[in-house]
Amino acid sequence: MYDLLVVGAGPYGLSIASHAAAAGLNLRVFGRPMASWRDHMPRGMFLKSEPWASNLSDPRGRRRLDVYCAAQGVAARHGEPVPVEMFADYGLWFARHAVPEVDERTVTRVAPCPGGFEAVTDDGQVLHARTVALAVGVMPFVEIPAALRGLDASLVSHSSHHSDLIRFHGKDVTVIGAGQAALETAALLAEQGTRVRVLARAAHLRWNDAPPPWERPWWQSARSPHSGLGPGWRNWFYSERPGAFRRLPERTRTRITASALGPAGAWWVRDRVERAVEVLLAHEVTSARAVPGGVRLEVLSRANGSHPPLRSVETEHVIAATGFTASLDRLTLLSVDLRDSLSTMIDGSPEVGRDFESSYPGLFLAGLVTASGFGPAMRFVHGATYTAGALVRGVRRHLRVRPLSGAIPAPGRPSPSETPTRAYG
Template identity: 75%
Template structure:
């Protein structure tokens, strides 16, 4: 029986594996390394995060992005975006040097068993472990607006479904969304000769500012320090103090995690969008249906101008719709967990699993990492930035649980009543 199974081999999973291996745990890691970055992003995209805020985490801090780039003759400088392909290759390099060999099979089911958990792989093999860390990334949580869900994938897709946009060359595509994924996808489409428009619910697009120089007068740094999530003390708090964020009232955490660092385009993509892409602000898809014998989509679109309570309904036809509408990380979408295990998870008001200060769920021995922990630990968990804090903290929690030896029990969250109706004690 393994001490720990890590399910997922992206930045969070690989970072957890590195810390667990250094701690001497007997572990196994499952998943296609850096799959989201290799399989779900088109060539030509760049990291929105600064290179120095895009490091995977090993205990000694040796295997960082700038070191990999230096070995490849590539610059990793402040204010210069890194290609997604370079970042994906960095993750593979990191895995080779810091983590045990990754088993690229997919885990399709995690089930409680005496003494821990069993994991079933796609080819029918079963593995047992005392603890499990789920680091499944964002793909299980893809969000497509309700009005578009009934249409086939030939007509509607999510921005994360594409690693190659060339099939849209010469066609008409409508992108829904106003964040980086929407705007960079639209820019890439326009640059390859696709007729593209962007529908944005907001009255206008938001753009991130060009970052200030790394070295600047002390008083400027004091007023707005650099952080992995942008300049300013609030962003610094989100980036550097996830543990303190976890202590905030749940209502505050839920509000901040859902509103902070909202949809915005990177400064370096702005010139590629403005003047090249048709942008329709204040537009929302109300309904959609296929036309031209299934070769296109008719969108019924509500157009609202600032201050208006009602909107004008119009229609437009397009060959394909790409929904760049983000991800919704909730308990019900953790479908690789067995139904009884999923039912054991206490959820927050945001619908995500409650986690302790060491990322342990309400089912002892089951740890969570990445986007699904953002309501508990803040906006940093939506970015690579959060991997370092998560990896070190989670592995400490795993070691604590292994020492305690009481895996498998369900412990209701603080302030909640358990299934028996008795008050739950504090944990974590």
């Protein structure tokens, strides 16, 4: 039986695995490394966060993004966005050097069993572990507006469903949303020759300013410090003090998580949108139906003086860049009895303790699903550093593992004595 099974191999899962390996835990890691970044983001996209705020976490801080970039002959500079492809390659490099070998199979079910948990892979293998850390990223939580649900995937998709937008070359596409995913997707579509419009409920688009210089007078830093989520004391609190955020009242935490750092476009995509993309503001889709050649959207205009208030928009495809809803009911890989036993917060997300342990002992959660517990940082790569350290401390506390005095074990394959056997029957 393993000490820890890490389900997920994105920035959070890999960071947790690195800290767990350094702590001497007997662990396995499952998932396609950096899958969201490799399979669910179109080429040409950039990280919105600063390079120094986009590090995966190893205990000694040696496997940083800037270290990887330097080895590739590229400087990771403050204020210069990093291509998503480079970040994905960085994650793969981190996986090779900072964690035990990752098993790329998918874990399809996690259930309680005597002494811990039973996990089943997509090919039927059964493994047992005393603790489990779910770091499943954002894909289980894809949110598509109710008006668009039920339409065929050839007509409606989520922005995270695309690793390549070339299929839309020469077509007419409507992107729904007002955040970075919507605006950058629309810019990429326009730049490849797609007729594209953005349809947003917001009355106006919000654009993030270019970050202030890294080196600046002390009084400017004191007034608006840099942080992993952007400049300012409020962002500093969210990004640098997740443990303190968790001590806020539950209603305050859920309200902040739902509203802080709302939809906005990065400064470097603004000109690309404004010069090439039609934007319909204060518009909301009320219904949608398939028609010959695509989709007809019935749209309600909420702009003052709009006449007529209702209009139809016909398009060949709709991309919903409408975010993610991290509710417990969407963690369907958990067995029904395990899922039903978990306590939830008022927004439907699972409740987690100070070490990211759920209300079921030994089941730990990481990433977006913990944002209402530990704050907006958990929506970004930056939150992986705090999570990895705290979560592994919680696992060790659960296992009652004493601190090690020996060397950190090198990443590698499990020894024969650690390799699980296939279940009978």
